[in-house]
Amino acid sequence: MKQRLIQYKDSFSFIGLMVAALFFAASVTPSLLPRTYLVQGILSGFALAIGYCVGVVLVWIYQFFGFREPGGRTQTIAKRITAGAVAVLFVGFVWRMTYWQNSIRDLMGVDDLETTYPYRTAIIAVLLGAILVTLARLLVAASGWLADRLDRFFPRRVAITIGFIIVGAVVLFLSNDLVAKNLLSAADSFFAKLDERSDDDVEPPTDDAKTGSEASLVNWDSIGRQGKNFLALGPTEAEITNFIGEEAQRPIRVYAGVRSRPTMQGRAKLAVDELKRVGGFDRSVLIVATPTGTGWLDPSAVDTVEYLHGGDTAIVSIQYSYLPSWITILVDPQRSIDSARALFDEVYGHWKTLPKDDRPRLYLQGLSLGSLGSEESADLLTIFEDPIDGALWSGPPFPSKQWNSVVRNRNPDSPAWLPTFRDGRLLRFTAQENSLQPEKEWGPMRDVYIQYSSDPMVWFSPSLAWNRPAWLTDPPGPDVSPHLRWYPIITFLQIGFDLPMATTVPIGHGHNYAPSSYIDGWVAVTQPEYGSPKQVEKLKEIFRLKVAPKP
Structure with a gap:
């Protein structure tokens, strides 16, 4: 059992974990509205999972084009330097969480927080992020299993592509036709009764x-x-x-x-x-x-x-x-x-x-x-x-x-x-x-x-994931934190989480x-x-x- 846990731990991508940590750090920066530690934890959990997947994809692209990876001592030193730099950045961002949240609250006339409960935020984020990453790895494993069965009929890369497409189509069907529709139906029923x-x-x-x-x-x-x-x-x-x-x-x-x-x-x-x-x-x-x-x-x-x-x-x-x-x-x-x-x-x-x-x-x-x-x-x-x-x-x-x-x-x-x-x-x-x-x-x-x-109802947009918005100016609007910065993907998540609030x-x-x-x-x-x-x-x-x- 212990050996299996070690193998499972070692199966994670180092670059994926580093990018996940960076995404977590960026996710605790201010957005348009103040956040509770629960909302922050859920937001950071999604950021962790997405960051890990981004890191894995970057490694895959690097390897796909045949670039050589450093080996031996050089790789060890590079990993230590990278991990140290990411750790310093991570700790610094988490340390500033309360200050950043209060920078929004001050502008809106809300009492300052003594703490944003970073430990609670981290626990929620890691648990949710781990669940999401595990689900993603299961989908990749299912695609690989299907690709292995298709190997006898197609070239390897074609088989992998078909496997991903089939698994992706099944996931979309299940999420849209089962999960999303059932959730929408439940919401529809609840608000219909409330309306009456x-x-x-x-x-x-x-x-x-x-x-x-x-x-x-x-x-x-x-x-x-x-x-x-x-x-x-x-x-x-x-x-x-x-x-x-x-x-x-x-x-x-x-x-x-x-x-x-x-x-x-x-x-x-x-x-x-x-x-x-x-x-x-x-x-x-x-x-x-x-x-x-x-x-x-x-x-x-x-x-x-x-x-x-x-x-x-x-x-x-x-x-x-x-x-x-x-x-x-x-x-x-x-x-x-x-x-x-x-x-x-x-x-x-x-x-x-x-x-x-x-x-x-x-x-x-x-x-x-x-x-x-x-x-x-x-x-x-x-x-x-x-x-x-x-x-x-x-x-x-x-x-x-x-x-x-x-x-x-x-x-x-x-x-x-x-x-x-x-x-x-x-x-x-x-x-x-x-x-x-x-x-x-x-x-x-x-x-x-x-x-x-x-x-956020005005300023949310899918393009926030890849494009710096025009409304994020210097100076910012009168009730926007001066510490709000645009980060690819992260700002999209942050403003998206602002919508329900x-x-x-x-x-x-x-x-x-x-x-x-x-x-x-x-x-x-x-x-x-x-x-x-x-x-x-x-x-x-x-x-x-x-x-x-x-x-």
């Missing part, structure tokens, strides 16, 4: 003029949890009246859930019919809002615009999913686009038939996956003859084509995390601090993107957008009646108190 629940403080409306009432075209029970919250928990007439100092109107909100109608087109038509019933097209401002993956509409986005316009608003939305955005965006981001297009086409189709001097100003709004769908809903060729009035998008996710195009073609003197685009008459960007330049003249349509430099950070950072950012955006886009500098500061203070952490 109602929060304790949410009751069906008794006012017939509200969506979900007995007189409504939309059945209350068909609306998901987030849709019910949207319909029931907005600002009241009294709250808006208190803000503007005069009689306010009751804001109109319309929402159709995934169970309201079986198809997106059906839900869109139902929502617009309900919008007509409750008088949404008679308001001064009409907003087509695309929700996130769970059907959630950010109160910081929708509540603020209702205050700014004294309640003279109508907001309409339909649900397309109940999965979190970070899952939906990886599985089927097209859902948000198709849903947003269906709703916009229905709204726009009726809106453009109304007299131009007696119809609401029409705007688009979306956060996260909602931003992705919303920005593609209003096809330019469709609205060219009769344009809408503008849009406010926040946290545009990385697959967003329009956003990507604008950032890529930004003015060269502006950073990717806060770009300027041409003369700014059509489109502007802002972040935590208002960067919308109110003194500059706008065109007839006003579009604004809100994006934070620490938002994007909303766990304090408001005003990551994917957690602050009311003040929306207020600045809505003032710029909609030019509200109640948007004077004094009123804006008053409204920001109201929402500051609403979102302040409880003592």
Whole structure:
């Protein structure tokens, strides 16, 4: 038994282990968000496994091209020097873990950590890395076994290639058709049940003029949890009246859930019919809002615009999913686009038939996956003859084509995390601090993107694995650690692990957008009646108190 363990230990590649150690060291450097030791351990475990595989592949390539390996004493000395240098680097990086994590926490107003528990991180990483490497070695062994059986029919290298292809195809089939589908099915079932629940403080409306009432075209029970919250928990007439100092109107909100109608087109038509019933097209401002993956509409986005316009608003939305955005965006981001297009086409189709001097100003709004769908809903060729009035998008996710195009073609003197685009008459960007330049003249349509430099939903991209991102500038964004560096493969892993935690950070950072950012955006886009500098500061203070952490 002891002899077998020694043989197993000796079977590992020295170069593979050294590269694995380097990958581990790089993985503990800061990314966009703070990490717990558990998340860090899992991340570093994947880094270890990938690093080992990279090292083995490098050795294989070296040997494939026939380069000679140093032997005897020269090889021993080279290994000792390499191991010593890697050990020093490894220890140095691990020693800096707490400092690096606190460099992010300081920027986000989070209490510093006394320790990041490097021993716990290392134990989790080594265990997970060993499991992953063992699985990889088993797959290689299976490929070799299959190649041995194919030797009698094909040349050796052809047999090895076929063996790898067959094993790879089986693994892909098992991971996609069994593991991934079952995991997705379990997530779908869990979030579907969660969507059917109602929060304790949410009751069906008794006012017939509200969506979900007995007189409504939309059945209350068909609306998901987030849709019910949207319909029931907005600002009241009294709250808006208190803000503007005069009689306010009751804001109109319309929402159709995934169970309201079986198809997106059906839900869109139902929502617009309900919008007509409750008088949404008679308001001064009409907003087509695309929700996130769970059907959630950010109160910081929708509540603020209702205050700014004294309640003279109508907001309409339909649900397309109940999965979190970070899952939906990886599985089927097209859902948000198709849903947003269906709703916009229905709204726009009726809106453009109304007299131009007696119809609401029409705007688009979306956060996260909602931003992705919303920005593609209003096809330019469709609205060219009769344009809408503008849009406010926040946290545009990385697959967003329009956003990507604008950032890529930004003015060269502006950073990717806060770009300027041409003369700014059509489109502007802002972040935590208002960067919308109110003194500059706008065109007839006003579009604004809100994006934070620490938002992984915005900055994640597959190209991070091999390409240094444009957003990693010197100086970095205001809430990005100055110690963040790009490492091939590692940075891709780090930002990927940031995605599920994007909303766990304090408001005003990551994917957690602050009311003040929306207020600045809505003032710029909609030019509200109640948007004077004094009123804006008053409204920001109201929402500051609403979102302040409880003592």
